[in-house]
Ligand SMILES: [Fe+2]
């Protein structure tokens with residue numbers, strides 16, 4: 786694999802792990818507020834991010850590349866009300882999408898078709914990630930300052946079953 790592509794893949798591994806760290810921190814905040822549904826949803830999302838990182842980890846290894854891990858910045862500890870937290874999550878996912886798209890493009894420039902194929906999965910996955918975050922933002926906007934509606938959504942989000950959802 787070419788170095789530029791390998792470096793970008795290693796950067797992407799770090800971005801996925803740092804995404805997981807942000808969502809786990811959101812989960813901790815919700816847990817402390819007894820919003821157990823949102824906490825559970827974010828905890829599963831953090832696990833999904835770890836799975837994304839591992840998918841790339843395995844891919845780099847299968848291609849004979851060397852995974853190199855670097856530091857992950859500390860996440861924020863306070864994200865505000867659930868609407869604000871999910872807005873932050875949506876903004877974050879948009880950044881991840883941009884990063885995936887540029888990796889796909891870079892792989893194309895280096896005629897690395899295998900990496901493009903691998904990134905193809907992530908391109909599709911990002912559509913889902915943005916859709917999920919957008920839906921949460923829409924529903925929480927609608928709930929506004931109504932605590933009963935917020936608690937209902939907390940319950941709904943708590944029904945998320947697996948990290949793949
Ligand atoms: Fe991800």
Ligand SMILES: [Fe+2]
Nearest residue numbers: 913914949950
């Ligand atoms: Fe997903």
